[in-house]
Amino acid sequence: MTLEARDVAWRRGEALVVDGVTLRPTPGTTIGLLGPNGSGKSSLLRLLNGAARPSSGVVTLDGAELGSLSRRDVARAVAVVSQHAHTDTDIRVRDVVRLGRIPHRGFLGAAALRDEVAVAAALEHTGLTDKADRLWHTLSGGERQRAHIARALAQEPRELLLDEPTNHLDIRHQLELLSLVSRLPVTSVVALHDLNLAAMFCDEVIVLTRGRAVAGGPPGEVLTAELIARVYGVRAQVRADERGRLTVLFQPGPIDVPVESWGASDGSGSPGR
Amino acid sequence: MSSAARRRGLLGLLLATAGVAAVAFSVAAAITLGPADVSLVNVRDVLLNHVGLADIPVRAVEDAIVWEERLPRALTAAAVGAGLGICGAVLQSLLLNPLADPFVLGISSGASTGAVVIGVFGLGGTALGLSGGAFVGAVLAFGLVILLARLSGGGTDRVILAGVAGTQLFSALTSFAIFAFADSDETRGVMFWLLGSLEGVRWDDVALCAVVVLGGTALCLGYAHALDAFSFGDEVAASLGIAVARLRTVLLVLTAVITATLVSVAGAVGFVGLVLPHAARFLFGPRHARLVPATALIGAVFMVWVDAVSRVAFQPTPLPVGVGTALVGVPAFVLILLRRKRVP
Structure with a gap:
């Protein structure tokens, strides 16, 4: 048992931002959430960590509905690396990572040995051990992202939710970061824009359009030229090398399949149910 | 516990002891200052x-000056400095805004309005007094600001905007009451009170402030880790298991109670709550387990000295202590800003 979403929908004002998605990750795997801007990737992640409650359907953690658990109990199992988490305080990397121990502490909560061990391990995992005493504002974008992941790891979660963690990173850091995530002994759900990265590092991908999951499965089965054309409205070639590794090549020019043939029941942008 | 953690704990204990000693020394030294000569030895004997x-x-006159006048005054100053400092530190962390201070929630201007209404119209007569009016005004203003913030969505920026609106409204009401209804004597009395003054505080004021400030400090210390969790904003705090909305309500009410109590005793002493948390952060880092006690101790020492100096600098005319805090505080603040200057 683990974190699961069953047929969740989330209505935000007039818009249905998540529309009947089911997600049942196999423990230990890395799941990619794909889809164009506004397709509901971030919203789905918010439902999964309990930051928002679904309008219908349920998210469960070990069989218990997320809303019935305390924030702390959720935080002991599920860690989140969100976009745009910035601070102006003069905080050191080690103290950022220490934040991850908060759900494991009590009201007064002195730092126990176990906390220090978890913090050290998280720093080691993310290659930040020798940068532990650096101040936040002196870090590069990649180091900040790694510090956030280290903070999430210090939480000792079973589930790790990441919202576009490779944003603003150069290609080497993108590769390093995702290979780190896919090696971690936790179940990870990662919202991604880059299809090649998804193909490279995810065990399974789920493709969202307008809040709906329109495809799901191993990247080799899901990521086809036809799907990319339909979901993203771009022309692409998908090649597999002899070891089955995918490469997606994009091409300029019009596509030969109608865009949005899924998801949209009318042209107004508010899909009916 | 690892040896590093134990070393840190020991260092913290040492610093805390040094801080308490500094407060005690400041209080004792401040008592010796003033028109009537009292030596440190006299102070010790009286105590x-x-x-x-x-x-x-001991001569009766010295006993009276030390025990009835200067000691309660110095202790109240210490409590006011510590309490306003802590409120500032908590609000800056909670609202993710380095400009937040205890008065950002409209509390001081609400207190002013309350005091002016009592001072000018004499509502409630002597039973309530300026202090009681100030407390009621502060609580009403805070309630209005929180209601406004709730109605407009409840985020941190909403709280601050609602606080600005509340502050402006109650400042206008205060000015209106003064200009429309007060004679010049009343105006002077109220203005002096508004700028902050520890004239004539008594032992029951000391007790009230001490209870509120010590209790408040203990609670804030208990929430130190939760406050740390706000460093990266609400979303990260929530993902770390903090019940964000509930904790924010609890801490806002706590700071409002502390501030309203202190303002009702000492008037609207500005700047302490804004500047001292920054000084403490600069010296001891952003972790609240250390920041909260550090701010309290620095605030206490700062306020005792500023009050003592305002008392004697232009004697026999006392300077409102709020003027003193700003005159000393602004240069200190500028110094910190310059030291923290960094490449963007």
């Missing part, structure tokens, strides 16, 4: 007599 540890002959 020992009153605690019941000794029976040293």
